[in-house]
Amino acid sequence: MEVLNLPLVVSLFAVVGSCLGSFANMLIHRLPQEEEIIRTPSHCPKCNAQLKVPQLIPLFSYLWQRGKCHACRKQINPRYFWVELICASLFALIGGIYGATFLAAVLCLVALCLVILTAIDLEHMIIPDEIQVALGGLGLLHVWATGKPWLIAIVLAAVGFAFGLFLRWLMVVWKKREGLGWGDIKFLAVAGLYLDWSLLAPFCFFSGMMGIFTAGLASRTEEGHFAFGPALALALLMCVLFPVFIVSGFQQIIDFIVEFSVVTINK
Numbered sequence: 282m283e284v285l286n287l288p289l290v291v292s293l294f295a296v297v298g299s300c301l302g303s304f305a306n307m308l309i310h311r312l313p314q315e316e317e318i319i320r321t322p323s324h325c326p327k328c329n330a331q332l333k334v335p336q337l338i339p340l341f342s343y344l345w346q347r348g349k350c351h352a353c354r355k356q357i358n359p360r361y362f363w364v365e366l367i368c369a370s371l372f373a374l375i376g377g378i379y380g381a382t383f384l385a386a387v388l389c390l391v392a393l394c395l396v397i398l399t400a401i402d403l404e405h406m407i408i409p410d411e412i413q414v415a416l417g418g419l420g421l422l423h424v425w426a427t428g429k430p431w432l433i434a435i436v437l438a439a440v441g442f443a444f445g446l447f448l449r450w451l452m453v454v455w456k457k458r459e460g461l462g463w464g465d466i467k468f469l470a471v472a473g474l475y476l477d478w479s480l481l482a483p484f485c486f487f488s489g490m491m492g493i494f495t496a497g498l499a500s501r502t503e504e505g506h507f508a509f510g511p512a513l514a515l516a517l518l519m520c521v522l523f524p525v526f527i528v529s530g531f532q533q534i535i536d537f538i539v540e541f542s543v544v545t546i547n548k
């Protein structure tokens with residue numbers, strides 16, 4: 282780490298992030314449609330024109346083509362640009378905080394999976410099993426890299442799964458409909474691998490808060506369903522990247538709520 286200075290590390294991470302963001306875009310497009318991933322070359326989803334080297338440069342190709350396909354001139358989904366920009370920024374942030382370390386590499390791949398999950402869940406309301414498996418494998422590497430006891434990781438994964446089942450049951454009993462999808466329940470189990478006891482309550486609190494927020498924003502289906510994956514993904518990303526900040530922030534919110542209730546009751 283000492284050999285590489287901070288601006289160099291941050292720039293390197295940003296470049297790698299934009300390239301993997303481009304790969305993420307391909308997965309976001311192909312995973313829900315179960316399209317072949319490895320052998321099919323990158324192509325325009327509208328006219329199937331194969332992309333050549335200049336069109337494969339992340340971020341810049343979108344900008345200098347003004348968001349249009351080089352062959353058919355049809356508008357490219359702006360998601361392609363935003364996903365690459367978000368991945369580049371997240372990678373740069375992780376490189377800046379954690380340096381050129383093994384943990385930073387794991388965290389970057391976790392962030393990448395969470396971006397893919399968010400984009401797919403927002404559009405198709407599913408969380409592909411491939412992403413869950415990848416996040417599970419990275420979760421094991423995260424346990425190993427952070428030196429967290431394996432037993433705690435396994436117990437918390439079980440707690441996450443049980444909590445998901447409980448929420449699902451609660452919504453069936455209370456609202457008489459299936460509220461929480463199996464994708465969300467599996468994700469809660471995987472998320473358990475990344476958390477520790479102090480992060481459990483903050484994770485539930487922030488994902489719940491953001492779930493309420495996205496429920497208000499996102500376009501609901503006719504049955505009143507909305508994608509809960511993005512809220513879970515964002516809460517997990519915050520907990521994994523800034524654990525100390527999240528725990529103390531949550532503590533302050535709880536203190537504020539307690540103080541506010543005491544003042545209100547005493548009036």
Ligand SMILES: [Zn+2]
Pocket residue numbers: 325326327328329330350351352353354355
């Ligand atoms: Zn095209």
